[in-house]
Amino acid sequence: MWLIDSSIGRKVIMSVTGLFLVLFLIFHMSMNVTAIFSGETYNDICGFLGANWYALAGTMVLAAGVVLHIVFAFILSYRNYKARPIGYSTQKNQKEVELASQNMLVLGLIILLGLGLHLSHFWAKMQLPEILGTTPAYEGEFTNGAELIKITFSNLGICVGYIAWFFVIWFHLTHGIWSAFQSTGLDNKVWFPRLKMCANILSTIIFLGFTAVVVAGYLQSN
Amino acid sequence: MATDNTMKVNLKVWRQADSKAKGEFKLYENVETTPDTSFLETLDILNETLVEKGEEPIVFDHDCREGICGMCSLFINGHPHGPAQGATTCQLYMRRFKDGETITVEPWRSAAFPVIKDLMVNRNAFDQIQQAGGYVSFNCGGAQDANAIPISKVDADEAMDSATCIGCGACVAACKNGSAMLFVSAKVSQFALLPQGRVEAVKRVKSMVAKMDELGFGNCTNTRACEAECPKCISISNIARMNREFICAKFKD
Amino acid sequence: MAEINSKIPEGPVAEKWTNYKAHQKLVNPANKRKLDIIVVGTGLAGASAASTLAEMGFNILNFCIQDSPRRAHSIAAQGGINAAKNYQNDGDSVYRLFYDTVKGGDYRAREANVYRLAEVSANIIDQCVAQGVPFAREYGGLLANRSFGGAQVSRTFYAKGQTGQQLLLGAYSSLNRQIKAGKVKSFNRYEMHDIVMIDGRARGIIAKNLVTGKFERFAAHAVVLATGGYGNTYFLSTNAMGCNCSAAIAAFRKGAYMANPSYVQIHPTCIPVHGDKQSKLTLMSESLRNDGRIWVPKNIEDAKKLQRGEIKGSDIPEENRDYYLERRYPAFGNLVPRDVASRAAKERCDHGFGVNNTGLAVFLDFSEAINRLGIDVVRQRYGNLFDMYEEITDVNPGQFAKEINGVKYYNPMMIFPAIHYTMGGLWVDYELQTSVKGLFAIGECNFSDHGANRLGASALMQGLADGYFVLPYTIQNYLSDQITVPRFDPNSKEFMDAQAKCEKEQEALIKIKGKRSVDSIHKELGHIMWEYVGMGRTKESLETALKKLKELRQEFEKNLFVPGTVEEGMNVELDKAFHLRDFIIMGELIARDALSRNESCGGHFREEYQTEEGEAKRDDENYFYVGCWNYQGNDEKEPELIKEPLTYEAIKVQTRNYKS
Secondary structure, eight states, X not given: OHHHXXXXXXXXXXXXXXXXXXXXXHHHHHHHHHHHHOHHHHHHHHHXXXXXXXXXXXXHHHHHHXXXXXXXXXXXXXXXXXXXXXXXXXXXXXXXXXXXXXXXXXXXXXXXXHHHHHHHHTGGGTHHHHHHTOOOSSTTTTTOHHHHHXXXXXXXXXXXXXXXXXXXXXXXXXXXHHHHHHHTTOOXXXXXXXXXXXXXXXXXXXXXXXXXXHHHHHHHHO | OOOOOOEEEEEEEEEOSSTTSOOXXXXXXXXXXXXXXXXXXXXXXXXXXXXXXXXXXXXXXXXXXXXXXXXXXXXXXXXXXXXXXXXXXXXXXXXXXXXXXXXXXXXXXXXXXXXXXXXXXXXXXHHHHHHHHOSOOOXXXXXXXXXXXXXXXXXXXXXXXXXXXXXXXXXXXXXTTOOOHHHHHHHHHHHHHSHHHHTTHHHHHHHHHHHHHHTTXXXXXXXXXXXXXXXXXXXXXXXXXXXXXXXXXXXXX | OOOOOOOOXXXXXXXXXXXXXXXXXXXXHHHHTTOEEXXXXXXXXXXXXXXXXXXXXOEEEEEESSSSGGGSXXXXXXXXXXXXXXXXXXXXXXXXXXXXXXXXXXXXXXXXXXXXXXXXXXXXXXXXXXXXXXXXXXXXXSBOOBOOTTOSSOXXXXXXTOHHHHHHHHHHHHHHHHHHTTSEEEEESEEEEEEEEETTEEXXXXXXXXXXXXXXXXXXXXXXXXXXXXXXXXXXXXXXXXOOOHHHHXXXXXXXXXXXXXXXXXEEEEOOXXXXXXXXXXXXXXXXXXXXXXXXXXXXXXXXXXXXXXXOGGGSOGGGEEOHHHHHOXXXXXXXXXXHXXXXXXXXXXXXXXXXXXXXXXXXXXXXXXXXXXXXXXXXXXXXXXXXXXXXHSOOTTOEEEEETTEEEEXXXXXXXXXXXXXXXXXXXXXXXXXXXXXXXXXXXXXXXXXTSOOTTOHHXXXXXXXXXXXXXXXXHHHTTOTTSOOOOTTSHHHHHHHHHHHHHHHHHHHTOOSBOHHHHHHHHHHHHHHHXXXXXXXXXXXXXXXXXXXXXXXXXXXXXXXXXXXXXXXXXXXXXHHXXXXXXXXXXXXXXXXXXXXXXXXXXXXXXXXXXXXXXXXXXXXXXXXXXXXXXXXXXXXXXXXXXXXXXXXXXXXXXXXX
């Protein structure tokens, strides 16, 4: 299967899963932003995405995307490591080579770490107990997401941690988005600067959207 | 134009007796040269003094010394072909360096380019990739008139830009992943852009990429280091084109 | 005296090649598989011959000294390739290309060969386009042409400033296809040291694996040398560092005649020498002469100031500039053939008008072109050459410098002639076979097509013509009666003896353990050659050269130092010493041939033989022949001169005139 056993195929998997995750981020960010304006609307959306079959299916697909993205990142990194068994004593980069592009794996690992914390903060308190059928201790324990946001982000340390995490995601995306187009062949000399600009704008919007929710959560809870 | 001022540099050079030996850096201090002397000529000067002392001269690949044959390599101060962009090692002049500077010279590092001796590496992998499909299957003698197929100037110029690749391997040396994508894509692009090459385009891209993977080159992660260090400024848009060609080819299977 | 038979076919010159092909003997496909051919070299001639012969069905062993066939020095040719296509509708024809080449060669080429070259030139372009060579094109999609020195039509096809590279990569791609098909076995980093003779025919070679340092034996039914020219005899030249004449000298020692070695081309547009540590000279494409104007100051005072570095070229206004080529040759102006342009530069510098600190440079100026076309157009044409010049000299040509009396002046380039190409080489007959049976020579390695001077953009043409379209036919005439000859055993006595001889020679070089490095002796050789056998030669200078070369050979034999031992693997100094030994022999041959030729023609200029205006003066009565030198059994003995008389049927021999 060429997607698995050719270098370009593996990159296609990285790109497609990556772009899929970007789409998820856009959706997730848009949904979160509603919490700033109306906790009720937000809770309605949360309710819509509870333990229904379609929400579960979506979660599975999403998880598969994350896993594939990570597994292939490791496969690629291992092969890349093998391609240069002896390194250089000094290696410098020209100005065109961006920091993000050189450190995607590290950035990805940081994101993964943050993801663990994030899931424990929210998913473990909302969708997971629903799936497990845990009885809520009080009305809305698992469904009042808007409240959960306020509770979580009342802590300044958590807020700072989240914003730093968003920044890492931003950094990962500035390279990842245009790179996905390049790897799938949807790039050329004319579109290269445009794609780069689009990647920067999109990652910034995502960053700002998520950050706004955190800031709003902090402000509303204090 | 010619300058009388001399300069001295220290050269920290990788020495390795043969492919199996364990190499090490050796420092050669106060090599006298001039700003108008090329880097390779400075190595010549050092070699001349080594030979006078009865030591073995430093082995490095070089031939045309005008930046076109692609024979010279060398990883100088952290860059393939040295710090200057758009130039090969043989076109690197000492005025790029400071008097008294210590210059580190290493061979190119890639699993697919084993060291033969000192700074000389074996780039036969590139020939193998070309043999896998970097040609138009056409026997001498039966060609139609050269003007029978008009080719738009835009395509011809773009094909020419891709064909400018000198096969030196700087892209592999520069890439943190040791990927040969820029080299392979330049050849794939040249033929993909021309009607003569289109006929076999599907087969070509598949077999050249397969050969590249087989030889142990790394994967492209779009860091653009190859493009930035390429002495002929080959664009990574070639890589995008090859990706496109490859994916389309695979979907046709 | 050995006899000479050039095997020129019967009939009028325009029909000779057709007649030859119609009547030559061929080898049938089944028999081709039984025949092996060794091709030494992978430049335009070698790669095209190896791939074409393999396509036909022969088994090819192909050798190159570099790490890949693609590195051969054909790659460095910048300007273009000539072909009589007449795409520009400017009156070009096979005859006109033939005529220009013969005239450019100062009437010292073999007519029949040149006509064949002109005839197949058009096929070369077709072949290369079919291979996917990205030649420059017009907006309408058809091929573009440019003009070049020595011609009044635009017949030069080009691919940016990298025509040689693109053509070589085309041949290399065909070669790769045959390597993959198993019809060509490619040996990289191998160097031929000797030719193995069995019963008077070339039957194989001894080649050194440059990585292991060991000799290996290879047998075949025929051997083809495509090993390039001997320009590096002069130490500083535009040739690559690896270019050498050892294969040609090995053939010479086996009885192949060396023809016209004194015809050495000096290219007019090279970057001047900057110092004694320099390893090679860089050529700036001749195409620069299309828009660049060559000049020196009119007044000697200005020249003196330039030499002292007190003023710059752009400080000298139009009226004080001497565009000496336009002045002397109004019809061709800056586009006169290379030898004429080179000598004219030397003549000006000899009179003290040189423009740099060494007094050995002239200006090549683009001010007029920039004012006429704008810097963008000029940069589009020559930008990469300007950048290359700037990288080497730290001066940016085309940069605005000064306005004097309303005229804008831009930084000029400085150029000076340098050794570039060698028209002489192994003597071959019409079939490209040397005087040794079964040994062929193609490309720059042979002497055949350029006479005493080669026109620009003709070297690529000749290399590819020989490799794609001539040798693959003519070699069959030889091989047709070899089909019953079984493959030779590379372990036979002849091969073992030849290898033993090579090993002994190498050992001898290492064992000298003298005091001088290879390069120091090579530089001295270059100095002797440039000083006494260079652009202007005299009887005295040549006699001095021969005396000095003899001394130099003794110095080499007694005082050479090569580090290392015989047992060690790769030894770069030893390989260079091997080349130098043969460069010295070649130097003597050049000087000897120049001394014997009491006339001036093309690349060979004897100061005693010139017109009052300083033009070359030929002596067709006494020197209308190819001078072939025949080895006499050892290096000490003077080789014998054999003359192949030239006969011209189609062209009237006359004095070359580029004035009107």
